[in-house]
Amino acid sequence: MPIRLYAMLLSLLAAFVFATPSHAADPAIDAQVRAVVQDQIDALAIGDADRAFSHASPKVQSIFGASDAFMAMVQNGYSALIRPQSFTIDEVLAEGDKAAVRAQVIDRDGRPFQAVYPLERQPDGRWRIDGCYLEPASGQSL
Numbered sequence: 001m002p003i004r005l006y007a008m009l010l011s012l013l014a015a016f017v018f019a020t021p022s023h024a025a026d027p028a029i030d031a032q033v034r035a036v037v038q039d040q041i042d043a044l045a046i047g048d049a050d051r052a053f054s055h056a057s058p059k060v061q062s063i064f065g066a067s068d069a070f071m072a073m074v075q076n077g078y079s080a081l082i083r084p085q086s087f088t089i090d091e092v093l094a095e096g097d098k099a100a101v102r103a104q105v106i107d108r109d110g111r112p113f114q115a116v117y118p119l120e121r122q123p124d125g126r127w128r129i130d131g132c133y134l135e136p137a138s139g140q141s142l
Contacts, residue, residue, distance in 0.1 A: 029099065057122075080113045103115045113135065114136075
């Protein structure tokens with residue numbers, strides 16, 4: 001998919017997720033969801049593929065099959081998330097068993113990105129990350 005089309009679709013998704021009537025997460029859910037996303041970032045920073053992969057939803061895990069394939073995908077397509085200069089969660093929205101996180105990322109080279117993470121609560125109550133939409137911020141290009 002051409003990068004411009006991808007960026008446009010990502011912008012529309014982010015606008016939809018954060019503009020539709022959703023609810024700010026209650027404090028307990030907010031903390032749980034933030035912890036999952038932050039722990040995945042922390043795991044990526046130290047190269048702990050198993051820990052990072054453990055936070056992925058069953059659907060995402062079935063796509064990649066193993067933590068090493070997941071880590072290779074992150075390294076090839078989401079390298080801004082590996083040891084970023086900064087990673088700041090701006091907002092958590094939740095409704096029922098769905099949540100979304102919007103975060104600001106500054107990669108190792110100082111480039112700004114916006115990340116949107118959809119999450120799903122599993123039958124066991126744990127929150128798992130069901131993808132990541134990453135786009136350059138402020139009109140930057142990949």
